[in-house]
Amino acid sequence: MSDTAKTDHDASQALAERIRQADAEGTPLRIVGGDTKAFYGRNVEGAKLATREHRGITTYDPVELIVSVRSGTPLAELEAALAANGQMLGCEPPHFGDDATVGGMVATGLSGPRRPWAGSVRDFVLGTRIINREGVEQRFGGEVMKNVAGYDLSRLMVGAQGTLGLITEVSLKVLPRPGATCSLRLALPLQEALAKLAEWGRQPLPITAAAWHDGTLALRLEGGPSSVAATRERLGGEDLEEDYWVALREQRLGFFSPDDTRPLWRLSLPHNTPVIDLPGVNESDVLYDWASTQRWLRSDLDAETIRLACARADGHATCLTPGLDSPFTPLAPVVAKYHRNLKTELDPKDIFNPGRLYAAF
Numbered sequence: 086m087s088d089t090a091k092t093d094h095d096a097s098q099a100l101a102e103r104i105r106q107a108d109a110e111g112t113p114l115r116i117v118g119g120d121t122k123a124f125y126g127r128n129v130e131g132a133k134l135a136t137r138e139h140r141g142i143t144t145y146d147p148v149e150l151i152v153s154v155r156s157g158t159p160l161a162e163l164e165a166a167l168a169a170n171g172q173m174l175g176c177e178p179p180h181f182g183d184d185a186t187v188g189g190m191v192a193t194g195l196s197g198p199r200r201p202w203a204g205s206v207r208d209f210v211l212g213t214r215i216i217n218r219e220g221v222e223q224r225f226g227g228e229v230m231k232n233v234a235g236y237d238l239s240r241l242m243v244g245a246q247g248t249l250g251l252i253t254e255v256s257l258k259v260l261p262r263p264g265a266t267c268s269l270r271l272a273l274p275l276q277e278a279l280a281k282l283a284e285w286g287r288q289p290l291p292i293t294a295a296a297w298h299d300g301t302l303a304l305r306l307e308g309g310p311s312s313v314a315a316t317r318e319r320l321g322g323e324d325l326e327e328d329y330w331v332a333l334r335e336q337r338l339g340f341f342s343p344d345d346t347r348p349l350w351r352l353s354l355p356h357n358t359p360v361i362d363l364p365g366v367n368e369s370d371v372l373y374d375w376a377s378t379q380r381w382l383r384s385d386l387d388a389e390t391i392r393l394a395c396a397r398a399d400g401h402a403t404c405l406t407p408g409l410d411s412p413f414t415p416l417a418p419v420v421a422k423y424h425r426n427l428k429t430e431l432d433p434k435d436i437f438n439p440g441r442l443y444a445a446f
Contacts, residue, residue, distance in 0.1 A: 092140055093140070095139065096138045097253050100136070104217075104220045108219065108220070112436060113436055114132055114437060115133050116192075116247040118184075121180060121183075121184055122189050124407050126246055126413070127410070127444065129439065136186065136251070139157040140155050142154045142163065147170040150172065150258055150260065151256060152259055153257075154257070156188030156252045156253055159185065160186060168262070173261075173262050174209070174257070176206045176208070177200065178196055178197060187255060191252055192242070192247050194244030198375070199293050199294055202292065206244075209258045210226070210239060211239075211257060212225060212239050212256040213252055214254035218436060225238045225239040249428065249431045249437060263308055264308065265307070266313065267305075267317055268325035268327055268330070270302070270323045271320070271322040271323075272300060272301060275297060275368055275373075278297045278302040278373075279357075283356075283357050290316050292305065292306060293305050293306070296373060298371075303329060340381065341381070350383075350391055351403045352380040352400060352401075353395075353400050353401050353402070356377075356378055358398045361398060363390070363391065388402075396414075402414060416443065421443075425446050429446075
């Protein structure tokens with residue numbers, strides 16, 4: 086096993102002391118890493134708890150495809166270390182800025198274009214270290230350790246946005262980089278593109294990204310050179326620049342331009358969901374990502390209308406434009422009860438990012 090840490094600093098003791106003090110005083114904490122995803126969720130009022138100083142790759146075993154890294158480590162630093170060994174993060178997480186951290190990646194649980202084919206952030210988390218409200222660092226996951234309430238927090242922390250405790254370290258499964266890659270652009274109307282995606286999804290094709298907008302279907306092929314070449318020949322189309330997928334992942338495409346002042350919505354839907362009928366919404370107002378299971382919507386429609394339409398398709402909608410009091414789809418009463426009970430068990434004084442996900446907890 087090789088240790089590749091270059092900028093190694095363990096600030097866990099200082100972080101634990103801050104948390105113990107906050108819990109004793111009942112002082113809310115606003116956990117901040119790179120702060121590049123602050124737009125995602127509700128605003129938090131609290132004393133800043135910065136994690137950037139707690140950084141470094143603690144262990145990395147390229148043979149076993151496992152890496153452990155502290156939460157304040159820049160995401161770009163981790164990805165560079167993996168790339169040097171011909172490996173990558175399979176979930177292709179967005180950065181949304183140069184200061185993005187590993188902790189922010191896990192806390193938000195956001196994944197990039199490869200997600201339907203490789204897995205989400207949660208799928209790659211093997212274990213975590215967490216500082217609880219008492220200032221005690223605990224390890225979950227690989228050691229199958231559970232707290233007194235019986236919760237395995239390793240995966241519950243993914244997407245919890247720091248509301249259950251402070252992530253200090255995460256162990257991740259990584260993947261080899263593909264042997265070959267190419268991207269294609271095909272001129273197809275929406276309905277034909279959706280039909281093609283459904284057809285190709287039933288075949289062993291090396292597709293690892295698919296997006297449609299404004300009459301163009303973009304595809305990425307990755308895998309063995311012969312498989313990629315054969316699929317490229319079969320599907321046809323024109324070459325597409327590889328940085329398209331980075332631009333999509335980081336929301337730098339024209340569709341995401343800040344000049345468009347309409348709210349940006351993320352619609353999460355089952356596979357092969359047909360076009361959602363929303364009043365006043367045109368084809369150009371929607372970007373179909375993840376082979377159409379994730380759809381980006383620009384619309385001034387009210388939240389209830391958008392969410393009701395998604396619910397009819399067994400999906401949900403999240404608003405990424407700051408200002409909405411409930412950016413995430415409200416929880417059903419029974420589910421909300423379990424969330425509230427979990428929060429109460431782990432953070433009874435509401436010191437960890439209170440209200441970040443929902444106003445009630």
